[in-house]
Structure formats: C-alpha cells, structure tokens
Amino acid sequence: MSSKYSNLNFEEEPDFPIENIYPPRWNFDNEKAWQLYRRAKREQWDEENIDWKEVKDYATGLDRKQKLAIAYWWSLLSNFDNATPVFAYAVIKSFEQHLDTAVKGVLTTITYDENRHNVMCGLAINSVLPGFPFDFKPQDDLEKKAKLNVLWTWWNGSRYWKAYLEAYKKYTFDVLFTSFMMGEAAATTVFTTMSKGAKLKAFQELFKNTAVDETRHYAFTHLIMSQNAQKMDEERKKLVTKQIRAGFVFLSLITYKPPKDFWKLPPWFTEVHEKMEDIARDAGFYIPTIEEKEQAWKQAVLRVGASLKHYGIKLPDMPELGISGEVIEEISEEDYIPVF
Ligand SMILES: [Fe+2]
Numbered sequence: 001m002s003s004k005y006s007n008l009n010f011e012e013e014p015d016f017p018i019e020n021i022y023p024p025r026w027n028f029d030n031e032k033a034w035q036l037y038r039r040a041k042r043e044q045w046d047e048e049n050i051d052w053k054e055v056k057d058y059a060t061g062l063d064r065k066q067k068l069a070i071a072y073w074w075s076l077l078s079n080f081d082n083a084t085p086v087f088a089y090a091v092i093k094s095f096e097q098h099l100d101t102a103v104k105g106v107l108t109t110i111t112y113d114e115n116r117h118n119v120m121c122g123l124a125i126n127s128v129l130p131g132f133p134f135d136f137k138p139q140d141d142l143e144k145k146a147k148l149n150v151l152w153t154w155w156n157g158s159r160y161w162k163a164y165l166e167a168y169k170k171y172t173f174d175v176l177f178t179s180f181m182m183g184e185a186a187a188t189t190v191f192t193t194m195s196k197g198a199k200l201k202a203f204q205e206l207f208k209n210t211a212v213d214e215t216r217h218y219a220f221t222h223l224i225m226s227q228n229a230q231k232m233d234e235e236r237k238k239l240v241t242k243q244i245r246a247g248f249v250f251l252s253l254i255t256y257k258p259p260k261d262f263w264k265l266p267p268w269f270t271e272v273h274e275k276m277e278d279i280a281r282d283a284g285f286y287i288p289t290i291e292e293k294e295q296a297w298k299q300a301v302l303r304v305g306a307s308l309k310h311y312g313i314k315l316p317d318m319p320e321l322g323i324s325g326e327v328i329e330e331i332s333e334e335d336y337i338p339v340f
C-alpha cells in the first residue's frame with residue numbers, strides 16, 4: 001500500500017511543515033525578553049498563601065446582600081481573568097510561529113499568572129458566598145437581576161472567546177499583543193488603586209500581587225510593540241489604534257461604566273450593577289468611585305498613548321475620557337481581542 005510517506009528521502013534533511021511546533025529551536029539573544037522571563041520567575045506568588053480565613057471571618061459579619069455584592073464583583077472580574085486559555089493558545093501560536101525562546105517563556109509564565117488570577121476569583125467567591133452564581137437561589141428581584149448580570153456578562157465573554165480564536169487568522173502576533181496593552185495597563189492601575197483602598201490585609205495583598213503581575217504583563221506587551229512597531233505598515237498601525245479602543249470598550253464593564261458598544265446586556269444592567277457596587281462599598285469592600293475610575297483610565301490611556309506615539313501609532317478617540325484621537329467608525333464583534 002502506498003502512503004504519503006513512501007517518497008521520503010532519508011539522505012536529505014526533512015522538510016518541516018510550516019506553522020508547526022516542530023522542530024524545537026532555541027535562541028539566546030533578545031536580552032530584554034530574557035530579563036522579563038527572569039523577572040516573571042522571581043515575582044511568582046501563591047494565591048493559597050493568602051489569608052483566606054480573614055476573608056471568611058469578615059464575611060460572617062456581613063448580611064446576605066453584602067455577601068452577594070462582593071461575590072458579584074469577583075464574578076465580574078473573573079470574566080476578564082478567565083484568561084488562562086487565552087495565553088495557553090498564545091503559547092501554542094508562539095511555538096508554531098517559532099518566536100524567540102524567551103518570548104515563548106514569558107508567555108508560559110503569563111498563562112500561569114492568569115490561572116492564578118482565575119483561581120483567586122474562585123477562592124474569593126468561595127470565601128464570601130460559596131456556590132455563587134450557579135447554586136445561588138435568588139430571594140427577590142434584585143438578587144435575581146444581579147445573578148443574571150453575572151451570567152450575561154459571562155455569556156458576552158463566550159462571544160469574545162470565539163472572536164479571539166478567529167483573531168489569529170487575521171492578525172499577526174505583534175498586532176494582537178499590542179492590542180493587549182490597553183487591558184494590561186488598565187488592570188495595573190485598577191489593582192493598584194484597589195490594593196491601596198482595601199481594608200482587609202488579604203485583599204490588600206491580593207490586589208498588590210495582582211498589580212505586580214499585570215505590570216509585568218504590560219511590560220511584555222510593550223516589549224512586543226517596541227520590537228515590532230518599526231516593521232508595522234500603516235494598515236497594521238491603524239488596526240492597533242482600533243484595538244486600543246476595543247480594549248477600552250471591553251474592559252469598561254469592570255473598570256469604568258458599563259459600555260454600550262459590543263456588550264449585549266439586560267436592560268437593568270447598569271442600575272443593578274451600581275447598586276451592587278454601592279452595597280459592596282457599604283460592606284467595607286473598596287471599589288474606586290467613578291471619578292477614580294476615570295482618572296485610572298485616563299492615566300492608562302495616556303501611558304499607552306505615549307508609547308504608541310513614539311512609533312507613529314495614533315490613539316483612538318475616547319470622548320468618554322475627554323481624549324481626542326483617531327475616530328473609530330465601528331467596532332464589530334470580531335474586533336474584540338483584549339484581555340487582562
Ligand atoms: Fe490577570
């Protein structure tokens with residue numbers, strides 16, 4: 001029986017298929033990426049070493065609505081920190097595209113980091129209101145709507161996941177990862193603010209450690225951008241500008257005001273969301289005010305904008321923050337590829 005392998009010539013070196021993780025290959029230049037890889041290994045922390053008992057003890061002093069509001073916040077955060085597969089997929093792609101050894105190494109550390117953030121969300125919910133949201137039985141309209149807010153946010157996450165998988169067919173790695181800049185920058189500022197405002201030591205530590213991770217992730221996206229921007233043509237640069245806007249819209253749900261674009265949410269979403277945030281604040285769980293959130297975003301956008309400008313990439317128009325730039329006409333479902 002003849003097979004597709006019947007003509008192999010073993011006297012010659014084999015032809016490797018393109019877009020394949022084989023052959024393994026290593027390079028030891030790109031010192032900046034190696035530095036980041038070493039930093040990632042140094043800065044690891046263990047979410048199970050957080051004093052979760054402190055959180056549980058605190059929760060026993062809360063009423064039902066307060067517990068719900070805090071579990072609600074963590075559930076929404078988990079929409080963005082459900083990013084283990086996002087980076088795991090990026091690891092696969094980076095091997096298929098034979099990126100630098102250190103770049104692949106950094107991506108594996110981000111995969112591990114994001115998994116830690118995801119487990120952290122689960123542990124936080126489990127310490128405050130175990131089983132939320134799936135096992136939670138609403139007792140009134142507000143509780144029902146809060147639960148639905150979470151589930152519909154996650155449903156939007158599922159739309160994002162499909163778009164993300166498709167994105168690798170359309171965008172090059174550098175454009176994709178430059179798109180992540182906005183998310184990582186926003187995450188850094190939000191978590192820093194939250195760690196400063198948190199009352200419980202456990203939460204202070206959690207947010208501080210997470211901010212350290214996100215700062216490193218930001219540094220990685222910045223590295224990818226700075227090492228590739230010179231090679232980007234005008235069309236790619238425009239794509240990046242569009243992605244910065246997409247990042248803002250996507251992440252605004254947790255970091256700013258729930259946005260209108262992209263999101264398909266229940267009509268009561270904002271009202272219930274704001275109520276939940278207020279209840280959580282009253283319970284002593286620090287959530288930045290809208291002014292603080294605006295400030296954090298502005299800072300993040302200007303920070304990203306300053307780096308991009310250096311490489312001739314424009315900022316998008318952000319009328320919400322009073323920042324004017326390129327007007328982005330329309331962002332479709334397939335355009336959403338930013339993560340925390
Ligand atoms: Fe994260």
Ligand SMILES: [Fe+2]
Pocket residue numbers: 184187213214217339340
């Ligand atoms: Fe991140």
